[in-house]
Amino acid sequence: MKEIQKSIKQNLRSRFENACESYRHALEKMWDLNPAYGYWIGDEIGGVYDNDGFVTLNLLDMIYCIENDISYKEYDEWTEYNIKAHEFNFNFINLKSWHMGCPRVSEETFVHLRKMKKDMADAIEAEKKKF
Numbered sequence: 169m170k171e172i173q174k175s176i177k178q179n180l181r182s183r184f185e186n187a188c189e190s191y192r193h194a195l196e197k198m199w200d201l202n203p204a205y206g207y208w209i210g211d212e213i214g215g216v217y218d219n220d221g222f223v224t225l226n227l228l229d230m231i232y233c234i235e236n237d238i239s240y241k242e243y244d245e246w247t248e249y250n251i252k253a254h255e256f257n258f259n260f261i262n263l264k265s266w267h268m269g270c271p272r273v274s275e276e277t278f279v280h281l282r283k284m285k286k287d288m289a290d291a292i293e294a295e296k297k298k299f
Contacts, residue, residue: 184213188208188213188214191227191231192206192208192217194234196219198233199240199243200240201219201223202219205219206223209224217230225243229263242267243263246261246263246267249261249266252278256278
């Protein structure tokens with residue numbers, strides 16, 4: 169009985185990994201990514217995929233991109249937005265919500281906040297120089 173269970177587990181794992189690899193190859197083709205630079209982080213097939221540090225996605229987001237024809241440009245805009253949001257401690261937007269057009273902070277607001285942040289850092293440095 170244990171041998172059958174072991175065989176079933178191995179079969180499930182193999183099918184899962186094959187499906188993950190199929191999604192990986194589909195994404196690489198869709199976004200014209202070099203497969204030589206694509207890998208599963210930590211060798212955990214189905215975990216987080218990376219391609220040369222420019223594309224990093226978990227499996228569910230990868231599937232969403234493929235099923236919804238998300239362009240590389242949209243992925244990149246989503247990633248860049250979340251980096252900016254993190255800088256100012258705004259909420260992260262998941263890919264599906266982003267794609268559906270959820271509310272987001274404008275670029276003008278980020279520019280304004282960055283200027284305010286720089287002005288404050290400059291003011292602090294000016295005060296430090298007084299002493």
